[in-house]
Amino acid sequence: MNTMKEAVSSFLNSVKTRCPKVAAPDLEYLETGLTITELKPKDFYIRSNTVQKEIGFVFSGLLRAFYVDNNGHEISVNFIREGKYATHYSAFISRTPCKYHFQSTEPAVVVNLSYHHIQQGYDRLPNLERYGRLIAEEVLMSQQKRIESFLFDNAETRYLDFVRENPDLFNRISLSHLSSYLGIERQSLTRIRKKLTRS
Numbered sequence: 001m002n003t004m005k006e007a008v009s010s011f012l013n014s015v016k017t018r019c020p021k022v023a024a025p026d027l028e029y030l031e032t033g034l035t036i037t038e039l040k041p042k043d044f045y046i047r048s049n050t051v052q053k054e055i056g057f058v059f060s061g062l063l064r065a066f067y068v069d070n071n072g073h074e075i076s077v078n079f080i081r082e083g084k085y086a087t088h089y090s091a092f093i094s095r096t097p098c099k100y101h102f103q104s105t106e107p108a109v110v111v112n113l114s115y116h117h118i119q120q121g122y123d124r125l126p127n128l129e130r131y132g133r134l135i136a137e138e139v140l141m142s143q144q145k146r147i148e149s150f151l152f153d154n155a156e157t158r159y160l161d162f163v164r165e166n167p168d169l170f171n172r173i174s175l176s177h178l179s180s181y182l183g184i185e186r187q188s189l190t191r192i193r194k195k196l197t198r199s
Contacts, residue, residue: 003109004036007059011111014057014083018138019131026127033117039063039104045086046102051095054112056086061108062172065100066180076181077146081169086110089139105173155184156192 011034012027037056039045045063046052056063063086065078077100080086088098092115121128149158159182163170170178179189 007036007109007111008034010059010083011057015131018134019127022127022131026121026125026131029121029125030113030117030128033113033121035112035114037110037112039108039110041104041106043104043108044101045104045108045110046088046098046100048099048101049097052087052092052098052115054114055089055092055118056102056110056112058082058084058086059109059111061104061106061110062169063102063108063110064105064173064177065102066177067100074177074180076177079166079169079173079177079181081166081172085135085139087139089136093136105177150183155182155188156196158182158184159189159192160196 008031012031015022015027015030035054037045039061045056048067058080060082062082063080064076065080065086065088066074066076069075080102086102088100091098095115118128118132122132149161153161162178162182175186175189179186182189184192
């Protein structure tokens, strides 16, 4: 019970931080639609080719988003840690099947907010619509940055940027998952790490 209360409180605080104009009635409305999902390692939060019914705020733990390529390899596209949202956002808002699996890599607690509850909130409470826009912008910026890293940066730069931006995350994910996320072979990632260690 305490974990549930802490998770809900953490989510509502994140809403206020992201969108200070959100008022008490907005938060009270949001809270009425929240549920909690507890995941064990390797549990799926979302499976690909299904329509995501809820957006998930990660209170604790870590999730990995990935797809399986034509050769059967898992390709990581995102790591969702505490305070971030587990969602394929464009599919979520368009009510189309998600293209990725979202799977826990650690025990995780996720706060869920359903699509229908969000939409009703947008209709009734203008501040929540603003909050939704801010989340969409955050997701878009993250995706754009990732696309541009593949267009303009080499593998070593992508690795260094990842370590700099995710110092608390680096030791929580496997080399295989990280190498697929960075778009390089695991052996190449090992060589880059050794090179940087020596320099």
